[in-house]
Amino acid sequence: MRGAEGYGTADRAEALAELLALLPDAVLATADEVEPYRRDRALDPHAGVPLAVALPRTTEEVQAVVAWAARHGIPVVPRGAGTGLSGGATAVDGGIVLSVERMRDVRVDPATRTAIVQPGLLNAELQAAAAQHGLWYPPDPASFEICSIGGNIATNAGGLCCVKYGVTVDYVLGLEVVLADGRTIRLGGPLVKDVAGLPLVKLFVGSEGTLGVVTEATVRLLPAPPTPRRIAAWFGSSERAAAAISEIAAAIRPSLLEYMDRTAIDAVEDLLAIGLDRSAEAFVLAGSDDLDPEGRDIARMVEVFRRHGAILIEETTTARGAELAHARRAAIPAVEARGRLLLSDVGVPIPRLGELIAGIERIAEDRDTCIAFIAHAGDGNTHPLVVFDPADPAAQDRAETAYGEIMSLAVSLGGTISGEHGVGKLKRPWLEGQIGSDVLEIGQRIKDALDPQGILNPGAVFAPPAR
């Protein structure tokens, strides 16, 4: 391929002029204009400087951009709302950022209980559109108000309700994808069951923009769920909280099972002042939305919390339950107020949650670094938030070491370096340690088969092609 670094100034100018002609009102190319598109929320310090940012509105425009990139061998970094936490949308030098932020259409079809969405639509916008028809799109990242469906699909995003209702891939029935060579394909559709050919829909969900650019999705909607009952339990030790969570997860299906440690509780209480118990070491928020008027699952969870020594159990009203769920969602921005974050997304088999928490406490101590711990505990997916002062290089070094050690710890416990945020560019160094060289090589074969030039999101998930 004729990679970006092989490009002379004249080549770049010529390619850019061609792109500007293709999308006259939808290309940003000055340094000031491209700056906000160099990084996603992971704030990768090694972000490149792109040649341009393309802002297509239609599938045809995406196709034109990708075909142009393929002709010139120019890297394409697909970007949703830029809220990614793994550097999956970090720009690369001389490439383009293909932002789908203008692609925001949504059509709900109540008859098939599906919606057809463009990838730039925000998760909250899809939820609102579904709600107008009494329907519900379950996957709910904590960032649902600011993250896009395209980004959700790229990372196979989860969220709070996933413990009962599953993740993004469980709701994507169909996709339109622009391939690396500029062809557009359509996969699946409003069919609940379809096994004709390889399961390519499932392959693209979670492929982080490395195999194609999603330009449209058909997603499954559910009837709106009943109002959940929620309970909060406060523990004097993380071990006890983790043991209670493991017992619950093994026996019942809560609709919510979330966790915050003392650091997160403190930060959220500073932000929201809603009466969280700052004396507790751990806060667990549990919910059930089944239709049992006796609330047996709630009663069972209360009994488990009590038996594991909860110091306080709060059976909430609907409003208080919603407030506490909001508090849990606010944890990342709340902790972010204390410093720069390195945001982990490690998962473990649920019975090993206690060991993970204990190990992270050790890492925090060893590295003299603050690590807040929040989790979608009911599916073993956790977000240790490594906090550091960006003005202190030594602190940053220690934080980066801790960030890596957390991933290695999760892998040593039979876990994963990413439960729902993706590998992106930031976690790639730890990927082989989890999945092994053979599995990485098999993934690379698929990548090479679909993107032989390696122009799609180079450096994310897979090593960038040699130039």
Place this chain on the structure above:
Amino acid sequence: MRGAEGYGTADRAEALAELLALLPDAVLATADEVEPYRRDRALDPHAGVPLAVALPRTTEEVQAVVAWAARHGIPVVPRGAGTGLSGGATAVDGGIVLSVERMRDVRVDPATRTAIVQPGLLNAELQAAAAQHGLWYPPDPASFEICSIGGNIATNAGGLCCVKYGVTVDYVLGLEVVLADGRTIRLGGPLVKDVAGLPLVKLFVGSEGTLGVVTEATVRLLPAPPTPRRIAAWFGSSERAAAAISEIAAAIRPSLLEYMDRTAIDAVEDLLAIGLDRSAEAFVLAGSDDLDPEGRDIARMVEVFRRHGAILIEETTTARGAELAHARRAAIPAVEARGRLLLSDVGVPIPRLGELIAGIERIAEDRDTCIAFIAHAGDGNTHPLVVFDPADPAAQDRAETAYGEIMSLAVSLGGTISGEHGVGKLKRPWLEGQIGSDVLEIGQRIKDALDPQGILNPGAVFAPPAR
């Protein structure tokens, strides 16, 4: 590759001797011994004669067999319990059949609510093992008593409960796979959420043995569901039944929504004599397993059935509900008593169910062929059963024409040629008509990347390699 047809007798004898040395007590090679392994339940008339049947017990033995096949360029047809309905396990001339029927281990881990299973385990055996721990493996093909988990994974099998609980892929968390070159890889594990690397688990589920041989799976279990309430509704016309089903599927989440037409009702009643109403044109069995003591979803369904003109609505006891579910499961063998079957598995968006049924009635008339119609109606997945007398070649011709026309009809309605049985070898001629040449070509690239010699299940899903 050195394909089977390029093999001389000496080569074959030499290769076979080598295989016998590798698995001394686990190779069948006489004509009589291999005969039962030439076809699955689809009874493909073009089945080949394999060189041998291998019956490994362990992953290492599978690996040895596949490595042997790779060295000799000999096709490998993986086989579970042989209950496939699309010819996915049809033997090929000079290849081997790799039957996993002796690989039957299962270990349930209640702490992670998962089971680790070998692929030859029957679905019913997994269900029984889970039940010993108060757990449940939801995917329940009608053939659950005789079909294997390996086959379920190969086809991403569905079943009756899938309308609420999803299909096989929704329950497979981890896989061990022997690749075409004889390497063994492990993917995923007892983690509910894991997005590290490409979603290869999801790619292998439903790949019909064309990308690798599954030797172990980690599947997710649920707590046992509550006892469902079930209602049966009998209609004087299929249009009305279909309209009622569409309305229900758009608004609520039943745990069961099944359909049988008059031909199926008659055949099942002949077999079971349980008081099915032979005067009805359509029978709908619906269920709800939520915990609402008022049974509001059941009441809503009754109201919908009534409004759409049901001639009889039967609110069942638990025992009668189970009997009627069993009746629905017995439909395929019951209709099979009337002749040879060509078993379709077409799906449509649910609002088009009525058009599909009407179209199939026209095809039956045009082709002067009996077509019974049963369906997992709540997810639009239907099984038109084309019945013919195998002793009458003209009838067989008409039946085969009807079989193809049903698939073309489904595709014309925005549907699929297979909802849960797979494409296998029998439906391959219709695959491109549904997914298109570009999607087929993308699938082929992935196939070629993982199985460059084309030795894994040649002719299933993809055209066999040119020899």
